[in-house]
Amino acid sequence: MTYVEALEYLRANHITKDDGNFYEFGDDIPEMPERKMTDAIGVPILLCKFPAEIKSFYMPRCKEDQRLTESVDVLMPGVGEIVGGSMRTWDYEALLEGYKREGIDPSPYYWYTDQRKFGSVPHGGYGLGLERFLCWLLNRHHIREVCLYPRFLDRCTP
Structure with a gap:
């Protein structure tokens, strides 16, 4: 499902922002609307x-x-x-442009930038939320049920 299709789904199923407005192109879709949509559809x-x-x-x-x-x-x-995953910018000039646009000093990232400068190929990466994966695997609703050191309102240490 594309992001645009997700916006259409949220609108068609009257899943709105806290203020009652629908999500528009460019809005980040937070966790609860995503979960409502995913739970209703019932498949990954x-x-x-x-x-x-x-x-x-x-x-x-x-x-x-x-x-x-x-x-x-x-x-x-x-x-x-x-x-969460994506392709990664592999073009040297595009990466430098991204640093500039975001106001990031590229010098601490020389090792990353040099990989693009001296030759790179199209590639991607991802991050797996281990605790969220455990929630799915163990059929738990909340992450604190599977987290090694869960945080509660009046408890910040194990």
Whole structure:
């Protein structure tokens, strides 16, 4: 499901922001609306092609629509997002442009930038939320049920 299709689903099923307004293109869809949608659909969703403005600068834009990134979130019923991934900018000049646009000093990232400077290939990466994966695997509703050191309102240490 693309981000745009998710917006259409939320609108069609009257899932709104806290103020009652519908989500519009460019809005980040928070956890609860994603979970409502995923739980209602009842199967894992690969939510892809997010607006570039709400994603990291190192995610390349889609060739067919420069407003979107080559990115994906894996959403699981009963849990929400368990994996976030994307292609990575592999073009040296595009990476330097991203640093500049975001106001990031590239010098501490010389090792990362040099990988692009001296030759790179199209590639991607992802992050797996282990606790969220455990929520899905163990059929637990809240992350604090599987977290090694859960935090509660009046408890900040194990």
